[in-house]
Amino acid sequence: MSRDLSPRDEKSLSESIKMAASAKMPLIVSGAGSKCGxxxxxxxxxxxxxxxxxxxxxxxxxxxxIGALPGTPLSEIDQLLAAQDQMLPFEPMDYRPILGGNHEPTIGGIAAGNISGPRRITAGACRDSLIGIRLVNGRGDVVRSGGRVMKNVTGLDLVKLNCGAWGTLGVLSEVIFKVLPKPERxxxxxxxxxxxxxxxxxxxxALGSPFSVSAAAHLPMGVASDSLTIxxxxxxxxxxxxxCDEIARLWRPYGKADLLEGKTSTAIWTDVRDARWLVDPAESAIWRLSLPSSKAPGxxxxxxxxxxIRHFYDWGGGLVWLAVNASADAGSKVIRGAMRGLGGHATLLRASPEVRSxxxxxxxxxxxxxDLTRRIDRWSRSWCSSVPAARTAPAPRAAARR
Incomplete structure (x- = not known):
């Protein structure tokens, strides 16, 4: 069997998976490969x-x-939406800066990984905008869940279950999202x-105010040239x-607020979205911590x-990005010990293959x-006799996370 099955449509995708199932061959599921690390x-x-x-x-x-086939580049969707002054609400991250590679993210990979960005605090995650999917399960059957309208009621919500499952429950063949108008300013x-x-x-x-804050981040000294709270x-x-006037007034006890607009403002939020502040050195491990914002500084x-370490905060402190230098286990014991009992979670996004294994x-x-994971796994096998293998955690573990 070919080492790289590359179907052109849903029918050939189904046939490819049936071939793998009959040969009892596990599959690696990917889009363009921008997140394969x-x-x-x-x-x-x-x-x-x-x-x-x-x-x-x-x-x-x-x-x-909007609906698209899974291999559609994200930039193509962004350009189409921009022509109508619309956007995907959840501002998906581009992992290329921290993981390397030149393969452009695809909309199927965004949905499979539940990839979101700074606007997550107000617009929700990718899974909150995903309203319909088609997928091919591990025995080659085509499954549809959700629909093509926002007011849609179905039985079992496979849409949310598969968004963030990283291909463990099936290979997405179409995704449908609700979109929003772009903000005027x-x-x-x-x-x-x-x-x-x-x-x-x-x-x-600021986030507790009624003034349409759509992103909130802190870049400490050492990550940025100066400590920036944005x-x-x-x-x-x-x-x-x-x-802006009201939040500047609200912030007077903390200092004088400067105003940014246009390309300068956009560039900062793009860097926050893609964790560019932690890209170098390339050998450092990168963690993504989700926890109560009040606990983050401690x-x-x-x-x-x-x-x-080097670090910065997104989501008003609810998301912490860490780069760990020169540690045999990428700091896993220390980080997981610090997170214990907080109700949050830590995900290792970049490390050497030796550490990741x-x-x-x-x-x-x-x-x-x-126990819930095991029960969903047993359930999935009742309608999916050979779930495609994936390089990540089971669906409940991934999908339950922010």
């Missing part, structure tokens, strides 16, 4: 890629709905010189201007006492969720 390295002989399955299958601007407010605790307090105050306000032009301080990539599940 995530998860455990593997030596499976056969892969199936959807990169040739491209095209817009549905676009109704007045209904705010976007501005950023910046405070300088705050420590981590002060920055999280300022971000929490929020983005989006919406109608008049309300954005008013909101967790980072604990880790810093043991490990050589030895440590847990995803947060170990507590007994209750581990």
């Amino acid at each position: 995530i998860g455990r390295p593997n030596g499976y002989a056969t892969s199936v890629t959807t990169r040739r399955m491209q095209g817009i299958s549905l676009y109704e601007p007045t209904e705010l709905v 976007a501005l950023s407010l910046v405070l300088r010189g705050l420590d981590d605790a002060g920055a999280i307090a300022a971000l929490t105050a 929020v983005r306000i989006e919406g109608f032009a008049l309300s954005v201007a008013y909101g 967790v980072v301080a604990y880790i810093r006492r043991v490990l050589d 030895q440590v847990d990539i995803f947060e170990p599940l507590p007994p209750s969720l581990a």
Whole structure:
């Protein structure tokens, strides 16, 4: 059997998976491969890629709905939506800066990984915008869930279950998203010189205000040239201007806020979205921690006492990005120890193949969720006799995360 199955459409995808199932051959599932460095390295002989399955299958601007085949480049969808002043609400991250490679992200990979960005705090994650899917399960059957309209009611919600499953329950052959109009204006407010605790307090105050804050981040000294605490306000032009004035007033106890607009503001949020602040050195391990924002500075301080790290905060402190230098286990024991009992989770996104083969990539599940994972796995096998192998965690582990 070919080492790389590259079907052009859903029918040939189904046939490829049936061939693999009959040969009892596990499959590596991928799109363009822009996120193939995530998860455990593997030596499976056969892969199936959807990169040739491209095209817009549905676009109704007045209904705010778009559908596409899984191999469609994200940039093609962004350009089509931009022509109608629309956008994918969840601002998906581009992993190429931290993982390397030149393969452009595909919409199927975005859905399979539940990939989201800074606007997650207000617009929700990728899975909150995904309203319909078609997929081919592990025995080659075509399965449809959800629909092509936002007001859609079905029985079992396979849409949410498969968004973030990384291909473990089936290979996506079409995805359908709700979209939103682009904001008329976007501005950023910046405070300088705050420590981590002060920055999280300022971000929490801004996020608790009614002024359309769509992103909130803190870049400590050492990551940026100066300590920067930033929020983005989006919406109608008049309300954005008013909101900036009010948040600047709200922030007076923390210092004077500077205003950023245009390319300068956009560039900062692109760098936050793609974790560009942690790209170098390339040999450092990169972790993504999700936890209560009030606990974030304490967790980072604990880790810093043991490990050589660089870090920054997104989602108002609810998301912490860490780069760990020169550690045999990428700091896994220390980081997981710091996270214990907080109700959050840590995901190792970049490390050497040797480290990734030895440590847990995803947060170990507590007994209750581990039992749920086993039950969903048994259920999935009842309608899917040969689930395609994947390089990541089981679907419940991935999909339950932010």
